[in-house]
Amino acid sequence: MELVTISDIRAAASLVAPVVVRTPLLRFDDRLSVKPESLQPVGAFKLRGAYHALARLTDEVRARGVVAFSSGNHAQAVAFAARAFGVPAVIVLPENAPAVKIAATRGWGATVELVPMADREARAYELAESLGATLIPPFDHRDVIAGQGTVGLEIVADRPEVDVVLVPVSGGGLVSGVATAVKALRPAARVIGVEPELAGDAAESLRAGELVRWQAVERERTSADGLRAEPSELTFAHMRAYVDDIVTVSEEEIAEAIRRLARDTRLVVEPSGAVAVAAYLQRTEEWPARTVAVVSGGNIDPDVFAKIMQ
Amino acid sequence: MELVTISDIRAAASLVAPVVVRTPLLRFDDRLSVKPESLQPVGAFKLRGAYHALARLTDEVRARGVVAFSSGNHAQAVAFAARAFGVPAVIVLPENAPAVKIAATRGWGATVELVPMADREARAYELAESLGATLIPPFDHRDVIAGQGTVGLEIVADRPEVDVVLVPVSGGGLVSGVATAVKALRPAARVIGVEPELAGDAAESLRAGELVRWQAVERERTSADGLRAEPSELTFAHMRAYVDDIVTVSEEEIAEAIRRLARDTRLVVEPSGAVAVAAYLQRTEEWPARTVAVVSGGNIDPDVFAKIMQ
Numbered sequence: 001m002e003l004v005t006i007s008d009i010r011a012a013a014s015l016v017a018p019v020v021v022r023t024p025l026l027r028f029d030d031r032l033s034v035k036p037e038s039l040q041p042v043g044a045f046k047l048r049g050a051y052h053a054l055a056r057l058t059d060e061v062r063a064r065g066v067v068a069f070s071s072g073n074h075a076q077a078v079a080f081a082a083r084a085f086g087v088p089a090v091i092v093l094p095e096n097a098p099a100v101k102i103a104a105t106r107g108w109g110a111t112v113e114l115v116p117m118a119d120r121e122a123r124a125y126e127l128a129e130s131l132g133a134t135l136i137p138p139f140d141h142r143d144v145i146a147g148q149g150t151v152g153l154e155i156v157a158d159r160p161e162v163d164v165v166l167v168p169v170s171g172g173g174l175v176s177g178v179a180t181a182v183k184a185l186r187p188a189a190r191v192i193g194v195e196p197e198l199a200g201d202a203a204e205s206l207r208a209g210e211l212v213r214w215q216a217v218e219r220e221r222t223s224a225d226g227l228r229a230e231p232s233e234l235t236f237a238h239m240r241a242y243v244d245d246i247v248t249v250s251e252e253e254i255a256e257a258i259r260r261l262a263r264d265t266r267l268v269v270e271p272s273g274a275v276a277v278a279a280y281l282q283r284t285e286e287w288p289a290r291t292v293a294v295v296s297g298g299n300i301d302p303d304v305f306a307k308i309m310q
Numbered sequence: 311m312e313l314v315t316i317s318d319i320r321a322a323a324s325l326v327a328p329v330v331v332r333t334p335l336l337r338f339d340d341r342l343s344v345k346p347e348s349l350q351p352v353g354a355f356k357l358r359g360a361y362h363a364l365a366r367l368t369d370e371v372r373a374r375g376v377v378a379f380s381s382g383n384h385a386q387a388v389a390f391a392a393r394a395f396g397v398p399a400v401i402v403l404p405e406n407a408p409a410v411k412i413a414a415t416r417g418w419g420a421t422v423e424l425v426p427m428a429d430r431e432a433r434a435y436e437l438a439e440s441l442g443a444t445l446i447p448p449f450d451h452r453d454v455i456a457g458q459g460t461v462g463l464e465i466v467a468d469r470p471e472v473d474v475v476l477v478p479v480s481g482g483g484l485v486s487g488v489a490t491a492v493k494a495l496r497p498a499a500r501v502i503g504v505e506p507e508l509a510g511d512a513a514e515s516l517r518a519g520e521l522v523r524w525q526a527v528e529r530e531r532t533s534a535d536g537l538r539a540e541p542s543e544l545t546f547a548h549m550r551a552y553v554d555d556i557v558t559v560s561e562e563e564i565a566e567a568i569r570r571l572a573r574d575t576r577l578v579v580e581p582s583g584a585v586a587v588a589a590y591l592q593r594t595e596e597w598p599a600r601t602v603a604v605v606s607g608g609n610i611d612p613d614v615f616a617k618i619m620q
Contacts, residue, residue, distance in 0.1 A: 021334045021336065022334055023334065024331045024332055024333065024334065024349070026331065026349055026351075027351045036349070038576045039334070039336055039346070039575070039576060039577075041336075041337045043576050259612070262578045262612065262615070263578075263612055265349070266348045266349060266353050266577060266578040266579070266608030266609075267349075267576060267577070267578060268572045268573075268576040268577060268578060269576070298576030299576075302569070302572065302573055302619060303620075305572070305619060306616055306619040306620045309612060309615060309616040309619065310613075310616045
């Protein structure tokens with residue numbers, strides 16, 4: 001299986017520069033810095049991969065539009081990227097998606113199609129076929145992985161002596177890209193994935209040396225709604241090649257990390273975005289002096305956020 | 311009176327680069343971007359001016375230490391800057407300062423001296439005298455103004471065609487520096503100061519063409535605790551030279567801006583830091599296409615923040 005290379009990621013960096021925010025590293029404490037991808041337009045790193053995937057299409061293909069079927073940050077990212085390129089986007093959402101999410105997706109100019117949860121993926125492929133549009137997958141695609149890898153490129157540029165990079169893991173697009181970049185540029189650094197205990201399938205898989213599947217109903221127990229997907233063969237191949245370990249955090253540790261990020265770095269972070277900092281806080285004393293945690297997103301329901309902050 | 315120049319600000323930019331975060335502009339909506347100075351270490355733009363003031367001291371003078379008597383973000387900034395230079399800092403705080411603020415100041419390695427509120431300034435000057443240390447004023451100093459001006463330099467670098475820059479006003483160090491930079495580099499842009507209605511003394515002064523003094527007890531009514539100071543002759547001279555207007559916002563408008571900043575840009579912002587966005591929201595349709603609001607700080611009591619977010 002052909003893995004993404006550092007050259008792919010470097011090329012992605014120049015393609016995404018017009019719309020992606022060059023996020024700075026922010027001080028969390030004397031040893032930890034955070035990479036606040038929650039500050040991207042649409043509130044998550046997903047814009048990097050989605051925009052890069054669109055940028056790599058030919059003008060002709062892109063003009064026919066794009067389709068996505070995520071209900072989360074990836075859908076927002078595809079809608080935003082399509083708007084930036086001035087091409088149509090259709091986002092397939094489950095009928096029970098929150099009204100605020102539907103409105104946000106429409107706010108970027110995308111057409112929203114609501115279907116029963118179970119039909120989302122099939123309907124998205126059907127739509128892409130009938131429209132001649134391109135389906136942009138959330139992580140199982142080399143261009144998406146290369147786009148997410150620009151996070152790793154920037155971390156090493158800003159902290160060349162980094163010792164450890166902590167990265168949230170779900171489908172694995174982010175950790176695959178970041179690990180590829182970090183291992184190429186700073187081989188001495190460790191790259192550690194982080195999952196919720198309640199969706200710890202990638203951690204178990206990496207230990208087993210093969211993909212271990214958890215039921216969706218199990219993975220859906222975590223409050224970290226962005227971390228309920230499972231790796232693909234492609235992302236798992238990157239993890240086996242470049243990720244040193246995957247650790248897990250509890251739901252209470254995630255909530256505490258959200259509180260600490262609000263207080264100490266003044267960031268609004270969603271549960272999925274806080275797991276890397278939760279892993280740091282779990283055993284603060286054990287991490288080396290130059291640790292970086294990727295804060296992957298900030299799209300949290302204001303009521304949920306207010307409750308956690310109390 | 312000798313005003314700060316764009317050369318002073320350019321020189322400041324290279325001096326503060328080692329510790330100041332190069333904050334990106336973040337998308338708020340199609341017309342407004344925000345400059346999130348809440349992301350600086352210590353959570354406010356104040357680090358720029360304080361660090362610059364220390365950087366401009368000779369090694370010998372700086373080694374004797376620094377003193378500050380703010381109870382807010384400036385004290386944290388001086389303590390942080392002193393720590394970065396490895397020199398002692400004494401921060402004079404009022405006896406009734408919140409325990410969390412005292413602990414934070416000590417956390418940066420500063421010595422805290424608690425005195426009755428009314429004695430703060432006198433005690434700070436006395437200490438500086440007896441220790442041979444340098445008092446770093448919060449805004450009434452050319453080096454401090456030049457340091458804050460680097461915010462304006464970065465805004466124009468990132469958005470060369472900016473039409474309007476909205477800036478919080480208290481003692482006026484920030485708005486003086488930002489206006490100096492913006493008017494030098496992009497004369498067509500308007501620079502608008504923003505104050506709480508309940509502490510609108512600078513707005514009244516600018517309209518009157520002379521410093522109008524409000525009682526401290528009046529200025530202290532606003533929840534924006536960082537905007538209760540009053541301009542000095544030096545900062546007012548900059549405002550008269552470079553600031554186009556100063557507008558005011560209500561307490562409810564400030565709270566709404568805090569909610570919108572949390573939801574739409576995923577930032578935790580203190581009341582003082584939210585006034586420029588509040589001014590934008592007050593008459594959204596009237597601002598031009600390329601407006602930038604400076605979000606000056608994010609140090610809000612977690613309980614107060616949780617209450618506003620509900």
